[in-house]
Amino acid sequence: MFDNLSEKFSNAFKHVQGKSKISESNIEDALKEVRTALLEADVNFKVVKSFVNSVKEKALGEKVISGVNPEEQFVKIVHDELAHVMGVENEEVDLERPGPIPVLVVGLNGQGKTTFSGKLSLHLKNKKEKKVLLVPCDTYRPAAKDQLITLAKSMEMDWFDSDLGKGPHEIAKESYEYAKKEKYDVVIVDTAGRLHVDNELMGELVKVKKALEKEKPEVLMVADAMTGQEAVNVAKSFHEAxxxxxxxxxxxxxxxxxxAALSIRHVTGVPIKYISTGEKMKDLELFHPDRLAGRILDMGDVVSLVEKAEEAIDEKEAENMMKNLEKGKFTVDDFMKQMNMIGKLGSMGSILKMIPGMGGALREMGDLSPAEDEMDKMKVIIGSMTKQERQDYKVIKESRIKRIANGSGNTEQSVKEFLSKFKQMEQMMKSMGSMFKGGMPSMPGMPGMPGMGDMPQKGFRNQPGTGKKKKKGKGKRGPWGGGYF
Ligand SMILES: Nc1nc2c(ncn2[C@@H]2O[C@H](COP(=O)(O)OP(=O)(O)O)[C@@H](O)[C@H]2O)c(=O)[nH]1
Ligand SMILES: [Mg+2]
Structure with a gap:
């Protein structure tokens, strides 16, 4: 997310670095680069113009605050302006009113409507404790109904068995009546799309909306962020129609x-309410403009990270792990649990990016997927170990190595490499164990990850980076991706 912009902005800020105060002449180059960065990111030109003007005005009008250097001041102004164009505060679907609340999910084909409908139902059920009904309403493609029902079943979510022989507005009405009778809180209607904006589609959606007019439906339009300004134009057409x-x-x-993220609110006047960040049902985030601005500027997003951690981490398990640690014990089982916790937070890149300053380091490293592949490989090897072996890896000798290699589809060499890597981790954990006595670390699970200390320190803001990306070649990476976590 936003990788190109982050890099360009961090270059732009270098122009203000080391200056004693902000002046028209020394922010000129920085502003020029900010402007180019935004245009290259495919931000709407009107948005770019007002953005740059506003930053300039604020930067020049800013009082000199002692103790805050001009670069920090400039970054803060850009941060606030980024948050401002995206909408400032999080706005979610209003769930306070009496239900059932109808939510129509609209948009062109392939944008992610059905996927989002599933994600939203899971979010509302788990986080908001709502009773949710999913309604397939694409009468053109029977496969679309199957797709939504398959998702619903996988999440144990209720769904409405729509009669696709009827019109979409009739299905909407019928499902709503059913939801009322069965006391659902929210009804999510997954509508049909088209390849392009057309009058027939809009007419149909207007009819669906009218059928539920009295219940004041929420109309959420799903737009594929990858399509940039096209997404903005489509959103504008939908909103007008x-x-x-x-x-x-x-x-x-x-x-x-x-x-798209930086233009759509400004151009349409409609708030962004959610962002979809992957193909899995848990990959949904509320849209927080200020936090995203922080991520764009490599300031990280610790608040979101902690929220994610709280969801993913089983407190009891973490506590048990700490007890083991204090005793100087670290087993393969503990390691597996740590990897699973981290896996629950999201992809490696997405977690690291939330840690302040890590964005730059990440860009230097390029692709993190080899490290993720290594983690998967380790999980498979551990999966072939017996309970006894996971509690005490020292019992693993030649014949067991052979068995584990065969069982996990790896070479004996790979198993040996894992064991020697684990031995190193065990030693590291033992020496860290004494440090943790008397208190929990804020992120259980992180300290054990191999090679954390090898993280390159280059690319952090305020430290001149090399500006050069490392080659993405896999060959340079050591076994187990040590040094990339
Ligand atoms: N990477 C990624 N893929 C997504 C996301 N949302 C949807 N997709 C994929 O995009 C494709 C179209 O999604 P779908 O929900 O069927 O779109 P619809 O036609 O609008 O209902 C599917 O292959 C989804 O897995 C997302 O947030 N990230
Ligand atoms: Mg669909």
Missing amino acids: IGVTGIVLSKMDSDARGG
């Missing part, structure tokens, strides 16, 4: 530019 109450940006995990 049917009236949209919120935008969902999908595929944010694959969008390195960020043009």
